[in-house]
Amino acid sequence: MMMKKFGLSVAAMLAALPALAQEAAAPAAEAAAPVMDKGDVSWMMTSTVLVLFMILPGLALFYGGLVRSKNMLSVLMQTTIIACMVMIMWVVFGYSVSFGGGTSPFWGGFGKLFLAGVTTDSMAATFTDGVVIPEFVFIAFQMTFAAITPALIVGAFAERIKFSAVLLFTAMWVTVVYFPIAHMVWDANGLIFNMGALDFAGGTVVHINAGIAALVASIIVGPRLGLGKDMMAPHSMTLTLVGAGILWVGWFGFNAGSNLEANGGAALAMINTFTATAGAILAWAAVEAILRGKASMLGAASGLVAGLVAVTPAAGSIGPVGAIALGGLASVACYFFVAVVKNKFGYDDSLDVFGIHGIGGIIGAVGTGIFTAPGLGGVGGDDYSIASQTWIQIEAVAITIVWCGVASAILLYITKAITGLRVEGDDERRGLDLSSHGEQAYHS
Amino acid sequence: MIIAAIKPYKLDEVREALTEIGVRGMMVTEIKGFGMQSGHTEIYRGAEYAVNFVPKMRLEIVVADSLADTVVETITKTARTGKIGDGKIFVLDVASALRVRTGDVDDDAL
Numbered sequence: 001m002m003m004k005k006f007g008l009s010v011a012a013m014l015a016a017l018p019a020l021a022q023e024a025a026a027p028a029a030e031a032a033a034p035v036m037d038k039g040d041v042s043w044m045m046t047s048t049v050l051v052l053f054m055i056l057p058g059l060a061l062f063y064g065g066l067v068r069s070k071n072m073l074s075v076l077m078q079t080t081i082i083a084c085m086v087m088i089m090w091v092v093f094g095y096s097v098s099f100g101g102g103t104s105p106f107w108g109g110f111g112k113l114f115l116a117g118v119t120t121d122s123m124a125a126t127f128t129d130g131v132v133i134p135e136f137v138f139i140a141f142q143m144t145f146a147a148i149t150p151a152l153i154v155g156a157f158a159e160r161i162k163f164s165a166v167l168l169f170t171a172m173w174v175t176v177v178y179f180p181i182a183h184m185v186w187d188a189n190g191l192i193f194n195m196g197a198l199d200f201a202g203g204t205v206v207h208i209n210a211g212i213a214a215l216v217a218s219i220i221v222g223p224r225l226g227l228g229k230d231m232m233a234p235h236s237m238t239l240t241l242v243g244a245g246i247l248w249v250g251w252f253g254f255n256a257g258s259n260l261e262a263n264g265g266a267a268l269a270m271i272n273t274f275t276a277t278a279g280a281i282l283a284w285a286a287v288e289a290i291l292r293g294k295a296s297m298l299g300a301a302s303g304l305v306a307g308l309v310a311v312t313p314a315a316g317s318i319g320p321v322g323a324i325a326l327g328g329l330a331s332v333a334c335y336f337f338v339a340v341v342k343n344k345f346g347y348d349d350s351l352d353v354f355g356i357h358g359i360g361g362i363i364g365a366v367g368t369g370i371f372t373a374p375g376l377g378g379v380g381g382d383d384y385s386i387a388s389q390t391w392i393q394i395e396a397v398a399i400t401i402v403w404c405g406v407a408s409a410i411l412l413y414i415t416k417a418i419t420g421l422r423v424e425g426d427d428e429r430r431g432l433d434l435s436s437h438g439e440q441a442y443h444s
Numbered sequence: 445m446i447i448a449a450i451k452p453y454k455l456d457e458v459r460e461a462l463t464e465i466g467v468r469g470m471m472v473t474e475i476k477g478f479g480m481q482s483g484h485t486e487i488y489r490g491a492e493y494a495v496n497f498v499p500k501m502r503l504e505i506v507v508a509d510s511l512a513d514t515v516v517e518t519i520t521k522t523a524r525t526g527k528i529g530d531g532k533i534f535v536l537d538v539a540s541a542l543r544v545r546t547g548d549v550d551d552d553a554l
Contacts, residue, residue: 231493233486298488339490352489 034123034132043262044137050253051144055083055151058250062243062301063155066351069235070431071159072441078154078163082170083147089174090143091115097179098142098187105191108183115139126260133260141257142182149178149206155351156214157221157421159232160428163436164419172411173213177404181205185396197396198372198389200269201258203313203364208400211358213408214349220412221421223348225428237297244301248277251308255315268379269315272323273308276315280307280327287335299335302356303327306334309360314368319377326371330363362397369393445538446507446515449477449500450523450531461522462505465514468554471504481529500531506538508551 060079064072086094093113102109112118118139123132150170157166184190185197185205192204199205224232234240255273259266284303285295310330311323318326338355349355369390372378380389415421422428427435434440450458455472462470476497483496507515516533524530543553 231495232491233488233493292487296487302489343490355489 032130034125034130036123036132036134037261040126040131040133040261041137043266044133044141044257044260047253047257048137048141048144050250050257051141051148052083052250054247054250054254055144055148056080058243058246059148059151060243061239062247062305063158063351065236065238065240065243066155066234067158068232068431069442070433070440072235072433073437073439074163074432075154075158077437078158078161078166079151081167082151082154085167085170086147086150086174087143089171090146091139094146094174094179095139095142097175098146098182103189105189105194106184107180108187108189127265128261128263131261138260145202145206145254146174146178146182149210150174152206152210152353152357153213153217155353156218156349158350159432160224160422161221161432162420162423163432165415165421168419169217169411169415172414173408176407176411177209177213178205181209181400181403184399192396192399195395196389196392197365198317198368198393199313199365199396200316200368201255201312203309203361203368204396204400207309207312207357207361208365208397209404211354211356211361212401212404214353215347215358216405216408217412218347218349218354220409220416223346224350225425227348234298237301241297241301244304248273248304248308251277251312255312259316265316268320271320272311272315272318275320276311276323276327276330277304277307278327279324280304280310280331283328283331284335287332302334302338302352303331306330306356306360309357310364310367312361313364314371317368317379318371319379322371322377326364326367329367330360333363334359365393365397366390445536446503446505446512446519446533447536448503448505448519448523448531448533449475449479450503450519451525451529452499452501454523454525455501455503458503458519458522461518462515465518466511467505467507467515469505473502473504475500475502479529479532498529506541506554508554 056079060076063075063079067075091114093110095115096110096112097107100108100111100113102111118135120134120136122135124135124138125132150173153170153173154166181192182205184192185199185202187193192199197204226232252270252273256266256269259269281300281303284299284306288299289295307327307330310326311318314323314326334352334356337359338352342349342352342355369392370376370386372380372389373384373386374380374382378384412421423432423435448458452474459470476499478497481498483494483498486493486495503519505515512535516535519533540550541553542549
């Protein structure tokens with residue numbers, strides 16, 4: 001009921017936002033005065049800070065607990081500085097490149113550099129005709145998405161990357177990869193949007209994007225010194241679960257907030273964000289118990305993130321029971337990549353960004369095509385075709401993989417030429433906390 | 445002096461038993477090491493790590509010669525589970541002892 005013509009509505013409204021805001025001043029827009037609901041606005045402000053909470057301290061602690069204690073602060077610091085840097089870039093030009101109102105299928109143009117023309121009266125459309133939210137809220141909400149995505153990549157090259165390389169690569173990566181792909185997927189003129197692909201809350205834009213960049217980065221940066229010989233176990237599983245729990249809470253802003261209104265659609269996204277995650281955690285624990293005899297805490301935390309990633313693109317269009325299955329599937333696939341494929345190929349995606357965000361994102365994007373079917377509890381209409389929608393989903397995933405993969409590789413080599421990618425061997429052994437930041441997380 | 449490496453969870457039991465036979469002090473350190481028990485494997489997601497050093501408690505107990513055999517016996521009896529990894533005991537001679545507060549030496553210092 002959220003949407004009759006399913007294929008388009010999700011992104012159409014999202015994408016229409018900037019255009020609508022601009023046209024607000026135009027003479028044509030006099031028909032019916034758009035309504036701003038204070039409930040919607042409050043919910044979107046809440047969602048925005050929930051997504052910030054996912055980054056700091058959620059993601060930071062989740063990753064921080066997974067590294068060795070000598071690298072704890074470097075991961076906290078990389079996450080923090082990336083988020084701040086992208087926030088600034090977002091208002092300077094990122095929002096314009098993503099949602100600047102340009103008609104290109106690839107980017108939004110320079111029409112809103114420095115948020116030009118946006119005032120407290122500017123409004124952005126929602127999924128309901130005639131219902132709007134302040135454009136500043138939409139800008140801030142989308143800003144947090146842009147900020148968390150490159151922070152996710154940190155896990156791929158943790159414990160060995162130069163701090164300057166992280167910053168340079170992130171600045172280039174959001175410019176060339178994130179901003180354009182956000183436009184392609186969510187803007188009315190976007191390439192992937194116009195193919196009819198469904199990506200409710202950013203499975204493609206955020207998770208596949210970050211996951212692919214992570215795979216490429218882990219290969220080009222190379223493995224940590226001592227991989228396979230030294231003890232590299234997580235230094236604090238406790239903090240990892242604290243971080244994962246915060247991610248789960250914050251994700252309600254991410255998913256239910258992506259509905260842009262506080263209504264039944266947001267409620268559907270909310271229940272899905274519960275059931276998919278619970279299903280995924282149970283599935284990961286079950287797989288471990290069967291294959292290994294013991295269900296581990298890190299496995300549960302990994303299943304938690306895998307489930308959240310998988311339900312992200314699907315949250316607004318699948319049913320709560322389908323979500324359980326989607327989460328479970330994602331856990332099984334991610335487990336296989338994390339425990340088998342990674343070891344077989346030997347790339348050191350240290351914190352499994354590709355194995356969980358990349359693979360979970362792909363399962364989620366493709367699974368959205370399947371579980372949106374009304375027969376499986378989704379909100380697709382009677383004429384919904386699993387085969388054709390799933391094919392569109394696969395095409396969208398393929399475009400993202402190629403764009404992100406190629407661009408990330410080039411950007412990494414540029415970074416290597418300018419700042420170098422890795423710290424010196426001795427500095428890596430001593431730990432990045434001391435060698436890059438001059439401080440220690442723990443004193444004995 | 446008796447140096448003993450025992451399983452960490454046996455510490456309290458051993459302390460109680462030694463107090464009962466008249467031991468009035470010991471030094472305890474958390475250590476890692478290996479003997480016949482050569483560690484275990486930990487798995488984090490896909491990564492397996494062999495943990496070669498096992499946590500143990502190291503006790504250092506200085507007693508009068510007359511008490512030494514009883515101490516060794518008591519530790520053996522209390523710390524034994526019969527499984528691998530129960531630990532080891534060494535007995536050494538001590539040249540002298542001194543209580544800092546009073547200046548008492550040797551047996552009086554214990």
